[in-house]
Amino acid sequence: MASDPDTGGSRGPHIVVAGAGAVGCFSGGLLAAAGRRVTLLGRPAVLTPINAQGALRLTDYTGLDLVVAADNLALSDDPVCLGAADLVLVTVKSGATAGIASEIARHAPAHAPVVSLQNGVDNRAMLADALPGRDVRAGMVPFNVIPKAPAHFHRATSGDIRIGAGPGGLSAWLSAPHLKVGQTPDIDAVQWGKLLVNLANALNALSGLTLHEQLLNRDWRRLMADQMAEALTVLRAQGLRAVSTTPLPVWTTPHILRLPTPVFRRLAASMLTIDATARTSMAYDLMARRKTEIDALQGRIVAMGAAAGVATPIAAAVLAAMRDAEAEEGPRRPRAPQDLRR
Ligand SMILES: NC(=O)C1=CN([C@@H]2O[C@H](COP(=O)(O)OP(=O)(O)OC[C@H]3O[C@@H](n4cnc5c(N)ncnc54)[C@H](OP(=O)(O)O)[C@@H]3O)[C@@H](O)[C@H]2O)C=CC1
Numbered sequence: 001m002a003s004d005p006d007t008g009g010s011r012g013p014h015i016v017v018a019g020a021g022a023v024g025c026f027s028g029g030l031l032a033a034a035g036r037r038v039t040l041l042g043r044p045a046v047l048t049p050i051n052a053q054g055a056l057r058l059t060d061y062t063g064l065d066l067v068v069a070a071d072n073l074a075l076s077d078d079p080v081c082l083g084a085a086d087l088v089l090v091t092v093k094s095g096a097t098a099g100i101a102s103e104i105a106r107h108a109p110a111h112a113p114v115v116s117l118q119n120g121v122d123n124r125a126m127l128a129d130a131l132p133g134r135d136v137r138a139g140m141v142p143f144n145v146i147p148k149a150p151a152h153f154h155r156a157t158s159g160d161i162r163i164g165a166g167p168g169g170l171s172a173w174l175s176a177p178h179l180k181v182g183q184t185p186d187i188d189a190v191q192w193g194k195l196l197v198n199l200a201n202a203l204n205a206l207s208g209l210t211l212h213e214q215l216l217n218r219d220w221r222r223l224m225a226d227q228m229a230e231a232l233t234v235l236r237a238q239g240l241r242a243v244s245t246t247p248l249p250v251w252t253t254p255h256i257l258r259l260p261t262p263v264f265r266r267l268a269a270s271m272l273t274i275d276a277t278a279r280t281s282m283a284y285d286l287m288a289r290r291k292t293e294i295d296a297l298q299g300r301i302v303a304m305g306a307a308a309g310v311a312t313p314i315a316a317a318v319l320a321a322m323r324d325a326e327a328e329e330g331p332r333r334p335r336a337p338q339d340l341r342r
Pocket residue numbers: 018019020021022023024041042043046091092093094096099100103117118119120141142143144145146280281290293
């Protein structure tokens with residue numbers, strides 16, 4: 001029984017961010033700053049500092065520095081708060097999708113559309129299975145958000161969010177100053193394009209480098225390029241289309257990554273904005289010893305390659321290295337590019 005969200009007058013639908021961490025606090029905070037009714041459903045470790053400091057601070061690579069008063073947000077660690085939702089944004093990591101899906105099914109009203117702002121290509125289907133008859137959309141967040149300090153999140157790269165097309169004017173309700181959201185009928189291909197980019201998440205996590213440092217190293221870029229080319233072969237074998245989430249067409253990206261660093265630096269500077277602090281979400285998970293999304297990324301390519309009879313030695317080596325790294329105790333051992341080739 002999908003229907004339009006209750007827009008609740010000029011402030012718009014009540015938006016509950018399910019799993020408020022980096023992406024959820026940043027997006028939810030910008031929406032609240034624009035006057036939308038927003039509840040952040042999250043863990044006490046994230047919400048308590050916002051309450052204690054009386055504000056959520058949002059900064060970005062353009063110089064944005066915004067303080068959102070805690071009074072302008074509802075903060076809750078109790079999934080019962082989903083009962084007030086006219087619109088739910090899912091911002092948990094992929095491994096937590098099943099859990100949040102059952103909480104949404106239990107508490108959120110059936111009229112509330114559910115939009116996944118997660119990486120990986122299977123979260124929408126997982127949510128839709130748990131929420132039959134509801135408007136469940138996939139979304140793609142191109143930009144990077146890092147936790148800078150308690151109650152402070154920083155957007156370190158550029159781009160606009162895209163969500164699947166559908167009724168209810170959701171992209172307008174989810175857009176705000178500094179947060180542009182567009183709808184696309186091609187969201188599946190956009191998600192595959194994002195997965196190709198996200199294959200670099202594990203390389204970044206394993207390297208211990210910032211994204212900026214890593215992109216200026218040609219050996220790492222060659223590995224990124226070879227890994228992406230390998231995945232593109234798998235997608236082609238499976239008849240899947242990928243649309244680029246960057247200004248570069250998908251098929252050119254490996255070639256550009258392989259260019260000498262001075263040429264790459266010039267080209268990339270005109271196309272990509274990455275500030276010096278950016279590290280992928282997987283790097284933060286590994287540092288915090290949380291379970292990573294490796295199974296949804298390299299794991300997905302390895303499984304599809306096996307089904308299609310396409311060899312995926314790089315994705316398999318990276319998957320194995322991430323599993324080792326997740327199991328490591330003590331100080332992290334940074335990997336070099338040659339450690340990740342079989
Ligand atoms: N950060 C980034 O730059 C980007 C991230 N993404 C994608 O967005 C998604 C979210 O990433 P990110 O914001 O970094 O993740 P975070 O880990 O920062 O935030 C998710 C939060 O949700 C919490 N959570 C999990 N389950 C529940 C639950 N049932 N109830 C309440 N809270 C819950 C987690 O707690 P706990 O840790 O205890 O489980 C965590 O605090 C991922 O799929 C990621 O790949 C996409 C683009 C960029």
